[in-house]
Amino acid sequence: MTPLLETRDLSRHFKVGGKLFSHQMLHAVDDVNLTINEREIVALVGESGSGKSTMARLLAQVYKPTTGQITFQGKDLAQLRGRKAQLKYRSDVPMVFQDPFASLNPVYKVSHGIKRGLKLHRPELSASERHEELLRVVSAVGLNPPEEIIERYPYELSGGQRQRIGFAQALAYRPKLILADEPVSMLDVSIRIGLLNVMAKMRDEEGVSILYITHDIASARYVSDRVMVMYGGHVVEAGPTESVLADPQHPYTQLLLSAVPDPRAPLEITTEAAKAEPPAVIDPQPGCRFRARCPIAIDRCAHVTPLLQIVEPEHTAACHVAAPAPVAV
Amino acid sequence: MSTPTPGDVFREESSMSTSTLPESLPESSEPRSSEPLLDVRDLRIVYDSPRGPVEACSGVNLTVRPGEFVGIVGESGCGKSTLLFGIAQLHSAPARIAGGEVLFRGKDLVSLPIKELNDLRWRNLAVVMQSAMNALNPVRTIGDQFKDAILAHEKWSQERIRERSAEVLRLVSIDPVHLDSYPHQLSGGMRQRAMIAMALLFTPDLIVMDEPTSALDVVAQRSLMVQIKELQQELGFAVVFVTHDMSLVSHFSDRLLVMYAGQVVEFGPTREVFDTPSHPYSKSLLDAFPSIRGPKVPLLGIPGDPPNLANPPEGCRFNPRCPVVKERCRSEAPELYTLAASPDVESRCLAHHPTNALDVELVSEVQSS
Numbered sequence: 001m002t003p004l005l006e007t008r009d010l011s012r013h014f015k016v017g018g019k020l021f022s023h024q025m026l027h028a029v030d031d032v033n034l035t036i037n038e039r040e041i042v043a044l045v046g047e048s049g050s051g052k053s054t055m056a057r058l059l060a061q062v063y064k065p066t067t068g069q070i071t072f073q074g075k076d077l078a079q080l081r082g083r084k085a086q087l088k089y090r091s092d093v094p095m096v097f098q099d100p101f102a103s104l105n106p107v108y109k110v111s112h113g114i115k116r117g118l119k120l121h122r123p124e125l126s127a128s129e130r131h132e133e134l135l136r137v138v139s140a141v142g143l144n145p146p147e148e149i150i151e152r153y154p155y156e157l158s159g160g161q162r163q164r165i166g167f168a169q170a171l172a173y174r175p176k177l178i179l180a181d182e183p184v185s186m187l188d189v190s191i192r193i194g195l196l197n198v199m200a201k202m203r204d205e206e207g208v209s210i211l212y213i214t215h216d217i218a219s220a221r222y223v224s225d226r227v228m229v230m231y232g233g234h235v236v237e238a239g240p241t242e243s244v245l246a247d248p249q250h251p252y253t254q255l256l257l258s259a260v261p262d263p264r265a266p267l268e269i270t271t272e273a274a275k276a277e278p279p280a281v282i283d284p285q286p287g288c289r290f291r292a293r294c295p296i297a298i299d300r301c302a303h304v305t306p307l308l309q310i311v312e313p314e315h316t317a318a319c320h321v322a323a324p325a326p327v328a329v
Numbered sequence: 330m331s332t333p334t335p336g337d338v339f340r341e342e343s344s345m346s347t348s349t350l351p352e353s354l355p356e357s358s359e360p361r362s363s364e365p366l367l368d369v370r371d372l373r374i375v376y377d378s379p380r381g382p383v384e385a386c387s388g389v390n391l392t393v394r395p396g397e398f399v400g401i402v403g404e405s406g407c408g409k410s411t412l413l414f415g416i417a418q419l420h421s422a423p424a425r426i427a428g429g430e431v432l433f434r435g436k437d438l439v440s441l442p443i444k445e446l447n448d449l450r451w452r453n454l455a456v457v458m459q460s461a462m463n464a465l466n467p468v469r470t471i472g473d474q475f476k477d478a479i480l481a482h483e484k485w486s487q488e489r490i491r492e493r494s495a496e497v498l499r500l501v502s503i504d505p506v507h508l509d510s511y512p513h514q515l516s517g518g519m520r521q522r523a524m525i526a527m528a529l530l531f532t533p534d535l536i537v538m539d540e541p542t543s544a545l546d547v548v549a550q551r552s553l554m555v556q557i558k559e560l561q562q563e564l565g566f567a568v569v570f571v572t573h574d575m576s577l578v579s580h581f582s583d584r585l586l587v588m589y590a591g592q593v594v595e596f597g598p599t600r601e602v603f604d605t606p607s608h609p610y611s612k613s614l615l616d617a618f619p620s621i622r623g624p625k626v627p628l629l630g631i632p633g634d635p636p637n638l639a640n641p642p643e644g645c646r647f648n649p650r651c652p653v654v655k656e657r658c659r660s661e662a663p664e665l666y667t668l669a670a671s672p673d674v675e676s677r678c679l680a681h682h683p684t685n686a687l688d689v690e691l692v693s694e695v696q697s698s
Binding site: 047048049158159160188189190191192216218219222245256257258259260263 | 574621
């Protein structure tokens with residue numbers, strides 16, 4: 001079965017530094033292979049600066065890849081030609097943004113954005129069908145009664161309700177894949193879970209896949225089927241959520257897991273790795289990018305970039321120590 | 330722990346590694362005196378609006394002992410930031426204090442003349458704001474901003490200012506070269522730590538923090554929390570820490586105050602509130618986030634939204650969302666009751682009403698809901 005979306009060695013570098021003839025390259029995303037199947041929530045986990053939002057923008061075609069390839073339903077995105085094909089892709093793969101306070105136009109009712117999207121992406125609908133569809137998606141994200149909600153302005157809704165409108169907007173296009181970039185991080189802890197449940201419901205009932213980008217690995221565990229952990233632009237570990245979280249191989253995944261506050265467990269004090277800053281990925285040299293913070297680094301980590309190795313079925317990790325490459329005989 | 334002199338405060342960066350954290354960290358640091366440092370009494374703060382006053386803080390009582398870490402948790406709009414602004418006297422119109430006292434080292438900040446208040450501010454009582462991106466001036470260097478804070482209180486020489494600024498930056502593990510950096514040159518975590526360094530300039534008695542970690546990712550958040558706790562244990566200041574994430578303070582605060590709709594609904598030792606929450610709202614908050622361990626269970630969060638404070642519900646303010654609501658809760662407003670089982674805990678739930686103590690079953694229902 002062809003996956004819904006696949007990236008092959010996807011990289012995106014940015015020019016930094018203002019000198020005329022000498023500039024440096026910031027490697028935001030390097031050689032990422034990502035697969036998203038139908039009806040699947042994939043969580044992309046990592047700290048600020050790990051390249052996860054760049055990934056979302058690459059997939060949303062905000063950025064063009066520096067190298068590598070994105071295929072959607074078997075077709076190479078670089079081959080998309082013409083406004084029609086572009087529009088089709090954007091309605092198939094909409095994005096939900098982080099800040100529900102900034103992503104809705106404050107001077108229009110919340111129905112406005114959804115209706116405009118419907119007009120643009122599904123022009124075949126009549127006015128009454130559009131209204132039907134509007135009510136359907138609003139109630140699908142758990143906002144009831146929809147007739148009342150759509151008459152409100154964004155300021156009349158709470159943060160959680162606004163973010164649900166964001167999802168309703170994406171859902172109205174009959175998407176295949178929703179790119180959700182930190183959709184719950186601006187919300188109160190007490191209402192995050194409601195949004196996560198909406199995401200799971202969209203997968204189960206509407207058959208939508210979701211790329212869930214987050215730094216909160218606990219919520220990734222709650223909602224996702226597979227998880228990919230990024231660090232410094234590289235994928236360091238990937239696999240089925242339960243397998244990765246129950247048996248994390250990469251030291252960075254272990255660090256992320258230990259940083260989750262859990263009142264039910266005693267406090268674990270982690271090592272200095274927790275303190276250090278994210279790596280500078282400007283003109284990086286070969287080697288593991290986590291090595292400066294890594295408690296188990298060896299010499300090899302400073303010279304050779306570790307590749308993803310299979311540690312369990314479907315579970316891969318990129319670490320010379322925890323997941324050494326098989327030795328060629 | 331005595332008040333440290335600047336010499337004591339100075340430490341090498343290398344000694345800041347978290348692995349050397351004292352083993353006693355999860356335990357509450359023993360308060361050194363029973364005399365409260367901060368005593369908030371029946372504080373009421375209202376926002377005047379065209380449709381009448383909105384009470385965001387309804388008769389809050391709170392004591393903080395010297396060197397204590399008190400967490401304040403609640404959802405957006407529950408009045409926790411308003412309370413914090415009231416404590417620091419930073420509220421501005423349309424907010425006003427409608428009643429009550431804020432006693433800080435025995436002085437009532439509410440009635441204190443502005444000149445004396447300014448003298449206390451930063452020297453004895455510092456504030457760390459939620460978003461360091463907005464709290465730091467983007468067009469001035471970190472060092473310049475530190476200098477402003479110092480010169481507002483002391484006539485120090487340039488060298489002394491520089492020295493002290495470098496010292497507090499080292500305390501939060503930032504290289505003093507960043508005194509000449511602009512805020513945008515620092516990462517989010519560093520900016521937030523720089524704000525904390527700034528609060529430490531005079532080693533105050535009390536630092537109030539308004540969600541200082543909410544813009545950070547989990548790893549940076551954890552490291553900042555550990556660092557705040559370390560500094561607190563070393564320098565002996567008290568902390569009032571406001572957050573919406575109850576799990577965050579679970580290992581760091583001595584006592585926890587849970588706010589809902591402008592009222593204190595539960596106040597007690599952190600461990601007790603976590604292990605046996607006595608108010609259904611505290612219980613719901615605790616159950617609202619997924620765990621990283623144990624079996625994966627479907628969670629529902631807290632249904633509904635916090636009430637509109639212009640028109641709070643009759644009876645218990647939590648009753649429309651309460652999973653164990655009883656008929657009485659809709660008409661009778663509960664007060665803060667001291668728990669029969671543990672005298673350190675106060676709870677605003679009719680289940681703990683002393684005369685009726687509705688019944689034992691209800692109490693256990695609240696705790697197991």
